[in-house]
Amino acid sequence: MVRTLDLADWAGRWVALDEHDHVARDAETLEDLMVILDAEGVEGVSIMRAPVPGEPVVYGLG
Amino acid sequence: MRPYRASRWCTGLAEAWLFNYTDFGEGRGRSPQPVLRAVVEVATPLAHATFQAVIDTGGATNEVPIYESTLEVRPPSGTAAGRPIAWRGAVAVLDPWPMQGTAVLLGQAGFLDAFTVTFGPDGFALEPASTFRARFPIA
Numbered sequence: 049m050v051r052t053l054d055l056a057d058w059a060g061r062w063v064a065l066d067e068h069d070h071v072a073r074d075a076e077t078l079e080d081l082m083v084i085l086d087a088e089g090v091e092g093v094s095i096m097r098a099p100v101p102g103e104p105v106v107y108g109l110g
Numbered sequence: 111m112r113p114y115r116a117s118r119w120c121t122g123l124a125e126a127w128l129f130n131y132t133d134f135g136e137g138r139g140r141s142p143q144p145v146l147r148a149v150v151e152v153a154t155p156l157a158h159a160t161f162q163a164v165i166d167t168g169g170a171t172n173e174v175p176i177y178e179s180t181l182e183v184r185p186p187s188g189t190a191a192g193r194p195i196a197w198r199g200a201v202a203v204l205d206p207w208p209m210q211g212t213a214v215l216l217g218q219a220g221f222l223d224a225f226t227v228t229f230g231p232d233g234f235a236l237e238p239a240s241t242f243r244a245r246f247p248i249a
Contacts, residue, residue: 049232050146052133055211062213064159067187078213085159094151096162099134099211 055098064093074098123195126228126235129186132162134211148227148234151184152214155196160184163214165227165234174202183225183236195236197224 055063058074062081066072072093075081081095131146138144151160163183179201182194199220207213221227226242228235 049130050133050144051130051149052135054135056135065162078207091158094160094162096212097207099136101135101137 056101058098059100061098062095063098064090064095066093123225123236123238124192126237127185127189128233128235130233147212148229149212150216150236151187152181152216153184153194155180155182155194161213163216164212165216165221167218167222172202172204174204177201177203197221199223 051069053065053069055071058071061074061076062078063071064073064081064085073081073084073088073090075084078095078097084090085093129148129150132149133144133146136145148165150163150165152163153160177200178198180196180198181201182196184194185192197220201220222239224239226237226239228237
């Protein structure tokens with residue numbers, strides 16, 4: 049089994065995923081996203097920056 | 111800021127946690143399979159949101175602030191694997207975030223002081239750090 053995330057519509061944006069890996073909220077920056085989540089009382093989400101298709105997720109740092 | 115000290119503890123992980131790999135849609139290049147990542151959810155204790163974290167021991171060195179912090183890794187979704195497991199270790203802060211995706215990298219310093227990670231062909235497993243030496247004792 050592979051967990052597949054289709055986040056092409058949010059490429060480069062910060063997203064909060066719900067328990068079904070659907071985008072519940074998104075914002076240009078992590079700071080903006082945290083403000084939205086706090087203001088709306090959104091809980092139980094998981095945060096990441098949506099990758100840009102065709103570009104590696106991780107490079108050069110560890 | 112307290113001086114750096116390697117992570118040394120995690121408790122409560124009685125059995126291995128098994129995770130699926132994640133396909134972020136990075137493509138496959140010349141490989142017959144897409145790029146798959148070992149991703150877990152981590153958070154600070156009692157946080158209402160988690161962060162997608164990639165387990166990756168590779169990388170380069172960077173001059174960044176280092177903090178000592180307690181983090182939790184959450185069990186695989188859709189399982190009854192139990193409660194989050196906490197560990198304490200060094201956290202490097204990169205600002206601005208230079209990656210194309212994800213928010214957290216779990217690497218050699220910190221995470222692998224607390225956990226043994228086993229990568230398999232179609233999934234990966236987390237176990238306590240002590241599991242590795244129990245399985246492969248130093249001769």
